[in-house]
Amino acid sequence: MTGPLATNVQFCSHDSYNKDGSCVCDVDYTGNFCLNRKCRSFGFDGYLPKNPVKVDRCICPPGFLGRNCEPVSCVSGKSQVYSSLKTEKTISLLASYNVKLQKIWENGDIGQLICNETDYARNFNYNYENATLYTKNENSLSCVAKLNQYLTADSCTDDDEKPIACIPLDINNLNSIVQYSPPNSIVFVVTNMAVSSITGDIVEDIIATSIARRIQINVLVYNNTGFQADDPSLATLSNIAAATLGQYILPSIENGNEQYAIVNALLENWDQGYQPTKVFTGGIKTLPVDTSKDIYVAAQLSYGQNAVFSVDLPPTVVDCRIVHPQLSASNQTSDTPIIVYTTGDLVAYSAFTSDENRTADVVDSAFSVSVNQTSYSMVVKLESENAPVDYEAGYRTIGNPSSISLDTTFHNRAFCQFNFIVKANCKSVGASVVTMITANNRNSVSFPVYCASFSYAKKIYNNFAAETQNMRQLEFEQSFSKDFACGSDIAPEKTGERSFIIVAENSNDTNVTKSSVDNLFRNKNSFFYQLIDPLTLVPSSRYSNFLAVLTNGETYQIKQHTDYGKFMTKVLSYTNTSSSGADVSVPISVKDMLVDAIENGSLYSDILFVVNFNVRMSADDSLAIKTALGTKRSKLFVLFVQSYTQYGSDVYQYMNDLAIASGGIAVRLDNYDELHTFFTLYFPTLIANDIVAKAYSSDTKPGIALNNVYLQEQKYYLLLTNEDSSEDGPVNGEQIIV
Incomplete structure (x- = not known):
């Protein structure tokens, strides 16, 4: 709401107050009158306008027990079950409702079919402007009357009543339906048109929200408008259905209304409590089943083909284990799942947390979906016959989920609602x-999980980007979760394509202890020679290019070569004509030089910046350098050699922030002797093991993982800095706490 009503309010709800004509809301509410709750972790705001599920609270995804669906400490006992009341679930229909669909629905109106389900709130969207209808308490006849009154069909004609193409199905309307669906709801998408307005962000929002809330999306396609059934936009709907354990029904070659019967069957089973509990994928052909339960199986088939199912009653041996009755399924359309529906059977709910040590002082669940390139542990709660299942040793995972890797063995977490835990690592964006x-x-039991992109996660999770900046370290490669500049995740590093870049002053001094050329390049004990082993031997395949950016205070030159020996020769030849150092009383801007160095290097380069001259740095300079570092994913190591001048805290702060944000470090050194010591003791270790820094806020929140830097097993490293907390000098021994 905008205008005078928004700025001259008469009341403020939920313990909020009026200040200068506007509401100052309680922390858990928002809106002009503080009417809307802030529901976290994909929680559903029960007070959304026009929403038929009217409750003055958040309806949370399974396992999120906070008032606003925020993470809370583990709850002892297992009294909670995560199924929803019928009054807090919705049945939704999105249809490309045009005259051709209207005609075929004369023999079975799917809208009326959903109106018949009077125990649930019902949402309808008929795919054009103002074509949304929310119903709750109406009986079937009233619901149908509203549909006929408010939701008319697209005529597929222009203003002169000449035939034109019908309106495509808008993917934004599906997202709107999903956002208006509480946890454990069901959605039907019925279309005889292709899909428009598809973007990666919208599709991610649909899939992530649906998996977090356990919303099942079923897609049914008619083919009576002339569009091709293999239209590539329909693949998006197929992927959404598969990710949410819904059905994707291909158009029949006959011009009938088989879809009506399919929706009727899916609705009837859903109403009776049948849920997707087992999924056969390309890698899983056989699963143990409880043969005391009724089983419904859904598979996508080519027309005229039959799926093949069999239940092996005698026990068999699989992986040296006796496996009791199994269901085998095959012959489905290539790369499509087979889904088993049961009621009263095992049901699994999952979430993610940082509780790697399985201690009681952490949250029960932190995230509904995980984040690409992070290692939040997955926690699981099992239910059977609407009652929690106790932990038992021996539960294991099978198969190879596409976007996430898991340990095979679960561990006990008896003090939490989510009482099973397993280590997990999101390796790519997508559903599994x-x-x-x-x-x-x-x-057995199957369930969906999702690994979100970092850009999406930081929009969904409160303060996610501020609280943790996760970086991943492997022995020979690295990749950053956070995209600083590009707006999308960058590809992982290819081993052996990194650049090593040296940025330093090309000057000499009559005092050999202060001469940068002598101490950095020309002396036999200079760091140029100290770098030979770290850069060429450990590991030998990391770098494919070497660059030196050499400055005399006013200009700079770049020397490079793919062979380190020939690179040394070029640099030594150039430094042979070095001049005296720049006037230390005049500060020099290094922005252009550093940005140029970064841009001339390859992705994931390591940059060593030796500062022994007066440096000038501004906020704009820092932003430009940070943008370049983020675009190239380069690590910056800054070494202040204070042989001429003490660097002020402002310059050091800028450089330190850039180094830490990129995964490097910044260190003050009093002279070149300390520089040599640093290289001897520390720098080869940093390079050889590809250790990256990690920045996070001091105000951490429960459930936020701060352990996503991986070191090789049985090796531990301690990084020491001689900068104290005031950033203006070295620490003394009494200040060091280990």
């Missing part, structure tokens, strides 16, 4: 299906 086998090998 995880399958667990019970300890006695008699049953």
Whole structure:
């Protein structure tokens, strides 16, 4: 709401107050009158306008027990179950409702079919402006009357009533339906048109929200408007259905209304409590099942083909384990899942947390979905017959989920609602299906998980970007979760394509202890020679290019070569004609030089900046350098050699922030002797093991993982800085706390 009503309010709700004509809201509320709750972790705001599920609270995804769905400390006991009341679930229909669909629905109106489900709130969107209808308490006849009154069909004609193409299905309307669906709801997408307005961000929002809330999206396609059934935009709907464990029904070659019967069957089973509990993918052909339960199986088939199912009653041996009755399924369309629906069977709910040590002083669950290139542990809660299942040793995962890697063994977390925990690592953005086998090998359960992009996660999770900046370290490569400048995740590093860049002053001094050329390049004990082993031997394949950016205070030159020996020769030849150092009383801007150095290097370069001259740095300079570092994912190591001048805290702060943000370090050194010591003791270790720094706020929150820097097993490293907390000098021994 805008205008006078928004700036001259008469009341402020939820313990908020009026100040100068505007509401100052309580921390948990927002809006002009503080009417809307802030629901975190994909929680559903029960007080959304026009929303048929009217409750003055957040309806949270399974496992999020805070008032606003925020993470809370583990709850002892297992009294909670995560299924929803019928009054807090919705059935939604998105249809490309045009005259051709209207005609075929004369023999079975799917809108009316959903109106018949009077125990639930119902949402309708008929795919054009103002074509959304929310109903709750109406009986079936009233619901149908509203549909006929408010939601008319697209005529597929222009103003002169000449035939034109019908309006495509707008993906934004599907996202709107999903955002208006509480946890454990169901959505039907019915279309006889292709899909428009598809973007990666919208698709990610649909899939991530649906998986977090356990919303099942089913897609049914008619083919009576002349568009091709293999239209590439329909692949997006197929992927959404598969990610949310819904069905994707291809158009029949017959001009009938088979879709009506399919929706009717799916709705009836859903209403009776049948849920997707097992998923057969390309890598999983056989799963143990509880044969005492009724089983419904759905598979995508080519027209005229039949799926093949069999239940092997005699126990068999798989991986040296006795496996009891199994269901085998095959013959589905290539690269499509087979989904098993059961009621009263095992159901799994999952989340992610940083509780790697399985201690009770952490949150029960921190994130509904995980984040690409992070290693938040996955926690799971199992239910059977609407009751929690106790932890038992021996539960394991099988298969190879596409976007996430998991340990095979679960551990006990008895003090939490989510009482199973397993280590997990998100390796790419996307949805996966995880399958667990019970300890006695008699049953199995499948459930969806999602690894979000960093850019999406920081929009969804409060203060995510501020609280943790996760970086990943491997022995021979690195990749950053956070994209500083590009707006999308950058590709992982290819081993052996990194540049090593040296940025330093090309000057000499009559006092050999202060001469940069002598101490950095020309002396036999200079760091140029000290770098030979770290850069060429450990590991030998890391760098493919070497650059030196050499400045005399006014200008700079870049020397480079792919062979380190020939690179040394070029640099030594150039430094042979070095001049005296720049006037230390005149500060020099290094922005252009550093940005040029970064841009001339390859992705994931290591940059060593030796500062022994007066440096000038501004906020704009820092931003330009940080943008260049982020674009190239380069690490910056800054070494202040204070042989001429003491560097002020402002310059050091800028450089330190740039170094830490990029994964490097900044260190003050009093002279070149300390520089040599640093290289001897520390720098080869940093380079050889590719250790990256990690920045995070001091005000950390429960559930935020701060352990996503990986070191080789059985090796531990201690980085020491001689900068104290006031950033203006070295620490003394009494200040060091280990």
